Amino acid sequence: MTRTVVRASGLTKRYGSFTAVDAVDFSLEENRIYGLLGRNGAGKTTVMQMLTGQIFPNGGELEVFGRAPAEHADVLRRICFIAESQRYPDSFNASHVFTAAPWFFESWDAAFAERLVDDFRLPLKRYIKKLSRGQLSAVGVIVGLASRAPLTFFDEPYLGLDAVARQIFYDRLLEDYAEHPRTIVLSTHLIDEVANLLEHLLVIDQGRILLDRDADEVRGSATTVAGGRAAVESFVADRAVIGREGIGGLASVTIDGRLSQADRIQAAELGLELAPVSLQQLIVHMTGTDLRADAIEQEVAA
Amino acid sequence: MTAVMDRPLVGTEPRSRFQEIWRIVRLHAVTPSVFFGIPWIILGGAWLVMLVIGIIVTGAGADPVAMGEGMRYSWAVLSPQWYLIAVGVQAIGMTLSFALGFGATRRDFWLGTSLMFGIVSLLNAIAIATLVQIEKATGGWWVGISMFDALWYGQDGWLVDFYTTLALQLFVLFIGASVTTVYLRWRMRGMLALAAGAIALVLGVVATFTFTESWPAVFDWFMGLGVVGVFTLVLGLAAICAIGGYLVIRRATPR
Numbered sequence: 001m002t003r004t005v006v007r008a009s010g011l012t013k014r015y016g017s018f019t020a021v022d023a024v025d026f027s028l029e030e031n032r033i034y035g036l037l038g039r040n041g042a043g044k045t046t047v048m049q050m051l052t053g054q055i056f057p058n059g060g061e062l063e064v065f066g067r068a069p070a071e072h073a074d075v076l077r078r079i080c081f082i083a084e085s086q087r088y089p090d091s092f093n094a095s096h097v098f099t100a101a102p103w104f105f106e107s108w109d110a111a112f113a114e115r116l117v118d119d120f121r122l123p124l125k126r127y128i129k130k131l132s133r134g135q136l137s138a139v140g141v142i143v144g145l146a147s148r149a150p151l152t153f154f155d156e157p158y159l160g161l162d163a164v165a166r167q168i169f170y171d172r173l174l175e176d177y178a179e180h181p182r183t184i185v186l187s188t189h190l191i192d193e194v195a196n197l198l199e200h201l202l203v204i205d206q207g208r209i210l211l212d213r214d215a216d217e218v219r220g221s222a223t224t225v226a227g228g229r230a231a232v233e234s235f236v237a238d239r240a241v242i243g244r245e246g247i248g249g250l251a252s253v254t255i256d257g258r259l260s261q262a263d264r265i266q267a268a269e270l271g272l273e274l275a276p277v278s279l280q281q282l283i284v285h286m287t288g289t290d291l292r293a294d295a296i297e298q299e300v301a302a
Numbered sequence: 303m304t305a306v307m308d309r310p311l312v313g314t315e316p317r318s319r320f321q322e323i324w325r326i327v328r329l330h331a332v333t334p335s336v337f338f339g340i341p342w343i344i345l346g347g348a349w350l351v352m353l354v355i356g357i358i359v360t361g362a363g364a365d366p367v368a369m370g371e372g373m374r375y376s377w378a379v380l381s382p383q384w385y386l387i388a389v390g391v392q393a394i395g396m397t398l399s400f401a402l403g404f405g406a407t408r409r410d411f412w413l414g415t416s417l418m419f420g421i422v423s424l425l426n427a428i429a430i431a432t433l434v435q436i437e438k439a440t441g442g443w444w445v446g447i448s449m450f451d452a453l454w455y456g457q458d459g460w461l462v463d464f465y466t467t468l469a470l471q472l473f474v475l476f477i478g479a480s481v482t483t484v485y486l487r488w489r490m491r492g493m494l495a496l497a498a499g500a501i502a503l504v505l506g507v508v509a510t511f512t513f514t515e516s517w518p519a520v521f522d523w524f525m526g527l528g529v530v531g532v533f534t535l536v537l538g539l540a541a542i543c544a545i546g547g548y549l550v551i552r553r554a555t556p557r
Contacts, residue, residue, distance in 0.1 A: 091333035103325040104404035
């Protein structure tokens with residue numbers, strides 16, 4: 001049986017006249033890996049800060065482990081959130097961070113943390129403020145993994161990490177998640193890098209949730225149709241178009257919704273090429289401004 | 303399937319409140335240089351300078367008693383206090399953000415930080431009051447200098463020196479910390495309001511005393527307080543900062 005760990009309804013955060021998070025509704029289930037995806041400034045960090053009690057919502061309801069998170073020690077002790085822009089005391093180096101961690105995370109695995117330090121080649125004795133961006137990300141990743149908190153957030157974990165380190169994060173996360181299931185929320189704008197990790201997607205743009213669906217459902221849900229312009233246009237005429245590109249007589253149109261066997265046969269007869277859309281591509285289509293330009297183009301064409 | 307919860311998921315296993323507060327003390331002490339190392343390096347450095355000056359002055363044939371008298375007006379004994387205001391600021395400004403990331407509550411953070419301030423102040427007060435006595439017993443570290451036995455120190459015994467240092471130390475730490483909570487909660491607008499409020503308060507008090515021509519009475523009252531009375535006022539201010547900081551930090555949002 002799955003339990004709901006987070007339930008938000010009408011959750012809102014305003015900064016002056018700017019609405020960072022606009023009345024969003026969503027819930028997070030126990031022991032799943034969520035992707036919180038969106039462009040820079042979409043509201044990802046604001047959502048996570050509210051979920052972890054670091055900032056106070058302006059409206060709506062929020063329950064984490066059944067309670068408002070802010071100032072509730074018994075909720076917060078189950079949460080680990082190292083923000084991408086996490087500040088550390090000036091006098092701290094990475095080893096101070098890992099020394100203090102077990103006092104705050106009851107399931108902290110020191111041996112695991114040690115192994116991760118070796119994996120990421122993190123210099124333990126260098127001041128945090130002297131670390132490179134990638135090394136700073138590694139500190140957050142190590143705390144997030146080794147804390148084994150029932151609700152763990154990774155805020156832009158890939159920022160500045162090299163390819164090897166990204167692979168290590170990916171492998172270690174899956175290994176450890178298999179042995180110690182927990183709810184994990186990954187926020188990132190580098191979508192393809194994490195696409196295969198994610199079980200459920202929350203796409204946020206301009207403070208609103210655009211998509212809240214299982215990753216598997218989303219993966220097969222969009223298709224790019226390419227071929228001669230006229231053939232493509234006739235094929236997509238009554239379908240939901242989410243992206244459109246074209247050069248000369250060739251067109252490539254991305255449509256939402258699954259294709260039936262009959263659709264595929266029809267496409268083949270028209271000489272059209274069908275290609276699956278990567279998660280990143282799909283989200284670019286959903287959150288990019290190009291959609292509006294397409295709409296105008298469509299109107300002009302019509 | 304998904305269950306609708308009718309009671310909180312959070313566990314009820316007991317975890318002592320003290321442990322949650324004590325870990326904040328440990329967090330502050332994880333880099334002991336901040337609260338202990340650097341202040342004592344500053345004080346030790348000042349002491350060394352005084353010692354060398356003492357040796358030079360007496361070596362040049364000056365009267366050691368007159369030198370000791372002059373040194374009583376040196377502020378060397380207070381040299382770490384400026385740094386400790388900054389420690390109070392950083393304890394909130396930087397460590398709070400980190401502690402929240404690690405799942406501490408603001409309440410526990412403030413209580414733990416206050417406990418840390420208390421421990422530091424207690425240790426410093428014991429050390430300074432004792433150093434005053436050692437300085438007096440050794441005739442100014444055998445060269446006639448008067449560093450700890452200066453200002454109001456060394457006149458009313460160990461207990462008064464201890465009490466005044468404790469009060470001053472708590473005040474210095476809590477003023478830095480509590481002002482920082484105002485910044486974290488209301489940012490620049492809060493700081494400006496606080497500064498404006500403080501200035502208005504001072505001007506109002508000055509105006510009141512001036513127009514009621516009560517300055518001589520105020521001075522008399524202040525002189526009548528004596529050293530212990532003045533530092534009891536300082537301790538009161540520290541307590542106001544501590545309580546104010548607790549109220550303000552509860553909804554502070556670090557970046």
